[in-house]
Amino acid sequence: MTATAPSESWPQRPLPAAMIDALKTRFGERCSTARAVREQHGRDESPFDVPPPDAVLFAESAEEVAEAVALAAAHAVPVIPYGAGSSLEGHLLAVSGGLSIDVSRMNRVLRIEPDDLTVTVQPGVTRHQLNQELRHLGLFFPIDPGADASIGGMCATRASGTNAVRYGTMRENVLALQVVTAEGTRLRTGSRARKSSAGYDLTRLFVGSEGTLGVITEVTLKLYPLPESVSAAVCSFPSIDAAVRTTIAIIQLGVPIARCELLDPNAVRAVNRHDKLALPEQPMLLMEFHGSEAGVREQAEAVQLVAQEHGGADFAWAVTPEERTRLWTARHRAYFAGLAQRPGCRAVTTDCCVPISRLAECIGRAVADVEADGLPYFMVGHVGDGNFHIAYLVDPEQPAERERAEALNERLVRHAITLDGTCTGEHGIGLHKQGFLLEEAGADGVALMRRIKAALDPRQIMNPGKIFRA
Template sequence: MASSQPLPQPLRDALDNLLGERFSTAQAVREHHGRDESLYDPVLPDAVAYAHSVEDISAILKLCHEHRVPVIPYGSGSSLEGHLLAVQGGISLDVSRMDQVLSFQPEDLSITVQPGITRKALNEYLRTSGLFFPIDPGADASIGGMCATRASGTNAVRYGTMRENVLGLNAVLADGRLLRSGSKAKKSSAGYDLARLFIGSEGTLGVISEVTLKLHPQPEAISAAVCSFDSVEGAVQTVIETIQLGIAVARAELVDRLAIQALNHYSKLTLQESPTLFLEFHGNAASVAEQAKTVQDLAASNDGMDFKWATQQEERNRLWSARHNALFAFLQLKPGCRALSTDVCVPLSKLADCVSATEQDLRQSYLPAPIFGHVGDGNFHVCLLLDPNNPAELAEAERLNHAIVHRALAAGGTCTGEHGVGLHKIDFLVEEHGQVAIDTMRAIKQALDPLNQMNPGKIFRQLG
């Protein structure tokens, strides 16, 4: 898929002079930057440039713009839809070394960071402040990458996604100009919301260089629970009733029977092997106890059983660590396999029907495929495990994926709740939004990146 055209020698010389050892064409470095966590085979960039500052980003983009060479922004390499693959060659622009906190305003519940800082490093910085940043995709992703893919995670049901937790950001455009958007204020009516334009842009409009984030107080009390059910339907119905009653549950995660088997084996747990909810409640001691008791009653009315509490931090950490490591656990179900992970999100009222119909589809397939997800906000995943070198298995996985996505779209949902479009969901995006919306997105892309330099081949099949 990658371009066979070598980098122009003047560009090589200019980047070498600018960056020195931070510019590399070494095979090992290119291989590291030519793969992500997707099903796709590696596609290597022609070279890798490491930025230490916004001035570096600007200078690199100006040079690449002058020589019409593609640029693929790179953070931690944890994306799932082929976002990082250099399908038209070019430069991988690595911002992982831009990992500093620029300013911290605890009284305003905000912090400004460089794009390469990871979510775990950020929360470690905040650990003694009484505040935390709640967005937690399973991987230790970079904040810039989380913005670019509009990430969320297990806490989204209470705290929202990156869209709700970014106050403002700066980005460097394809020609090297610096764009500032948003502010540290909680609201603004000042013109177009350009910050949100870059949230979910997947590196196709520019390189995010600075982000101001909304922070949240660490809850006074936290309680986690695990509850088993006879059926996936009972588990999902419990979550729906919890949300409809206005209970501010912080996390509501579904794992089906096969997923529990994998987690037990991989993380050395002893959970009952049946459809299960992982729940967490945040607040003060009294509110947490009241919320938990109400949800326990709802679970019992939906054939929930064996409600177990994890009130100690060590127990909670073990539980959520197992959940975040789910992908690695699932891969052990079929040694040597790769995973195609679906990512649909549907209105809460349609969730039980969609999950149940998906479960029926999977029972009729020979591929192992655990169901799991953030059902508190209608987002669920199927991890389709296959041998990518087996055409029959790849075709079966894509058949199931198409059925899951089309069902979600028919229910008024989306083809991607948090992973993004990348390479894999381009056609679904047209089906979801319609041609007028796609043409509008293309027009924005054309206005900001007329040479189609920024991460080409993602979101759209072609620019024109």
């Protein structure tokens, strides 16, 4: 099994001149072959270096996406959907060349149905934009992966993030989709009804498909009322194990905590420097409680008692919106704050998720392993649902460091799988975890996925090379 991404070995399928001419005739300057534009769309937050796409199309409607995909299908040219560019696993990389379809200009909130708690948006709408438009209605969309990702990209990777412990992931919160298939046809899946038994669940098939089955052009989501009361707290612990065991106890007690995030001392140190905070540089839980005033108070008191039993100290409240925003902004910037601790580095990031009862064991072994190796790192985690990330910081000019990071990642993933966990809780497979998928799902499971891919994309044009090699 290997976790590294192949590069030069991918078969190239560049755009023929006839297709470029057709795109420029139809879309004018919105189809670009300029090197700077192509390079911008040939790079995400992953550590992989791959040549950029041959052209970039800035689509403005589902009809335009369908036209472009139909043209690509006629020429057997790869299509790579592009949203906000925040992927960590190489999803946006044009490993075989082809056309990058940028949907960031498809950024309209189409319909808000407050009585049904639903909203329909175009794929380029970002989560921050959506919540700004919902706020005056007393509603919000809770899925928060940290980056200001696009809704289409969040669907494609089955994102989750800090609120998943209470509100679930994109899988639970997407009701319906409009998708352009590999043939260039527009397909609708699902409806605004909260449940359905009508045939195969095509919506769930496309959620998490990483752009390999079609281009998402419209999304209908569940919404939630803004909670009456919100309170956040930070608490420091003598060890990572104590912080994790506190989390386990909170979840097993059934406390409906909204967010429960872990930062290790390296991450706390990084955000202190980056955001000019003065948090104790110890393992830390950052928590948030939603509900009525009485309910929030009851949750917080229960959590504080549990934390104290495990050595938690410096329990501090952030009650005002400004205080909460400052803390959560620092948490969301932890990735870039961590990178800044080693200027010029790239991060190899893990994404394991395990049953909550096995979390302490999994994190403990992973931390001991990287400490013994000596590679610089930091760790953050959505530990309320068993998901955590170690970012190994490697010098891109030192291939041996990348090899050490991949070896550490491989040992961590194998251990997580033995604990009945997964190699990826929210980032997806992309280029990085294809070998791990085979180990986790088994040869028969991956073979079935391949047959689904072949049935929906017989010419293998939709984001080829991701999830598994074409």
